Amino acid sequence: MAGHLDFYFFYGSIHSYLSVMRIGALASAAGVEVNNTAFTKNDVKMNYFWHDVERRARRHKIPFAGRAPYPADPELLALRVGLIAAQEKWCDDYSRATFHDWFIGRRAPGVGDHVEHILASLDKSAAPIIARAQSAESERLSKEATDAARELGIFGAPTFAIGAEIFWGDDRLEDALAFAARR
Amino acid sequence: MAGHLDFYFFYGSIHSYLSVMRIGALASAAGVEVNNTAFTKNDVKMNYFWHDVERRARRHKIPFAGRAPYPADPELLALRVGLIAAQEKWCDDYSRATFHDWFIGRRAPGVGDHVEHILASLDKSAAPIIARAQSAESERLSKEATDAARELGIFGAPTFAIGAEIFWGDDRLEDALAFAARR
Numbered sequence: 001m002a003g004h005l006d007f008y009f010f011y012g013s014i015h016s017y018l019s020v021m022r023i024g025a026l027a028s029a030a031g032v033e034v035n036n037t038a039f040t041k042n043d044v045k046m047n048y049f050w051h052d053v054e055r056r057a058r059r060h061k062i063p064f065a066g067r068a069p070y071p072a073d074p075e076l077l078a079l080r081v082g083l084i085a086a087q088e089k090w091c092d093d094y095s096r097a098t099f100h101d102w103f104i105g106r107r108a109p110g111v112g113d114h115v116e117h118i119l120a121s122l123d124k125s126a127a128p129i130i131a132r133a134q135s136a137e138s139e140r141l142s143k144e145a146t147d148a149a150r151e152l153g154i155f156g157a158p159t160f161a162i163g164a165e166i167f168w169g170d171d172r173l174e175d176a177l178a179f180a181a182r183r
Numbered sequence: 184m185a186g187h188l189d190f191y192f193f194y195g196s197i198h199s200y201l202s203v204m205r206i207g208a209l210a211s212a213a214g215v216e217v218n219n220t221a222f223t224k225n226d227v228k229m230n231y232f233w234h235d236v237e238r239r240a241r242r243h244k245i246p247f248a249g250r251a252p253y254p255a256d257p258e259l260l261a262l263r264v265g266l267i268a269a270q271e272k273w274c275d276d277y278s279r280a281t282f283h284d285w286f287i288g289r290r291a292p293g294v295g296d297h298v299e300h301i302l303a304s305l306d307k308s309a310a311p312i313i314a315r316a317q318s319a320e321s322e323r324l325s326k327e328a329t330d331a332a333r334e335l336g337i338f339g340a341p342t343f344a345i346g347a348e349i350f351w352g353d354d355r356l357e358d359a360l361a362f363a364a365r366r
Contacts, residue, residue, distance in 0.1 A: 003345065003362075003363035003364050003365070003366040005343050005344065005345050005359055005360065005363040017236060017240075017245075017251075017282050017285075017286055020278045020279060020282045020341075022243055022245070022353070022356060023356060024275055024279070026356060026357070026360055027360060030360040030361070030363070030364045031364060032360050032363040032364055034275075035269075044336040044338055045338045045339070047336055048336060048338060048349060048351060052350075052351070053200060057200075060205055062200075062205065068200075086218070092207055092217075095203045096203060096207070098203075099200050099203045102200075103200055153227040153230055153231060155227055155228045155231065156228070158203075160188050161188065162186065162188050166231060167235075168231060168235070169352075169354070170205070171352070171354045171355070172354070173205060173206060173209060174209070176188055177188065177209055177210060177213040177215050178213070179186075180186035180188040180213070180215040181186050181213045181214060181215055182186070183186040
């Protein structure tokens with residue numbers, strides 16, 4: 001055997017169904033010995049998430065500089081500006097710049113002058129965009145977008161949707177794209 | 184463009200970092216157009232989880248007969264028997280039988296005489312095993328296993344661990360096996 005792996009699950013867990021069914025054959029094929037182990041719930045999800053982001057960043061060759069400041073975007077300003085950016089078709093650049101500034105620059109989105117900084121880096125005039133982001137019109141846009149997401153049954157980020165078919169989690173990005181491409 | 188996909192995320196979401204960074208190139212390669220969309224939190228996680236289990240069951244050719252009775256294993260009897268099974272090296276068969284009975288037979292683990300039924304199907308004498316599962320010795324085993332899992336930082340099921348390296352979710356089974364095989 002090349003290695004071994006501990007498998008944690010419990011018998012009230014619907015998420016465990018597929019793994020229980022798949023692990024035997026896959027482990028044999030991989031030459032890995034599986035130990036069945038008990039399961040508990042505790043408060044260290046956050047540690048796992050950070051470690052997991054680091055591990056997956058390495059795998060996908062995305063820069064990662066350790067835990068970024070958290071939480072972020074306390075007044076949803078970065079989000080409001082993102083909605084404007086989406087209307088005007090520069091949301092891709094804005095989003096990549098915002099997350100890069102957060103994870104590599106260590107400046108959390110929507111805090112202090114960080115949005116201004118991002119807008120300037122994209123050669124956008126920050127003041128009028130931020131004024132729009134704080135307007136009643138922006139409030140309405142944000143509410144509409146939130147209602148639409150709620151209607152679809154979206155509960156977590158990131159989520160990818162193809163019509164009403166939703167995929168939750170970065171690890172479903174490829175599945176979601178394959179689903180979209182087949183349509 | 185072969186299709187399009189809606190991408191939900193927000194700017195306070197560490198999980199969204201990888202997707203924001205990866206989606207542009209992957210979507211181009213897949214010929215899929217991406218719409219950036221707002222995000223909300225609500226109470227329909229359960230609907231998604233069931234749909235997702237169905238979708239992944241189809242993909243992995245695992246039988247699925249719709250939503251199984253939920254919740255399950257109210258007194259952790261199925262779990263306690265599983266710990267005994269793990270000590271005696273018949274946990275794989277017991278676990279597959281338990282989940283098959285739940286998802287296909289629609290008999291939730293640990294309810295009524297379901298554990299007896301599973302044990303009988305494995306040619307085990309149910310009464311002495313269940314008596315052991317309800318003993319103080321079993322209580323101690325269960326507590327030790329739970330403490331060990333807590334120590335490792337495990338917070339959800341299914342989880343796969345290679346030493347202290349944990350992978351959460353059925354979608355990480357292949358990653359976990361690859362990690363274990365490399366060691």
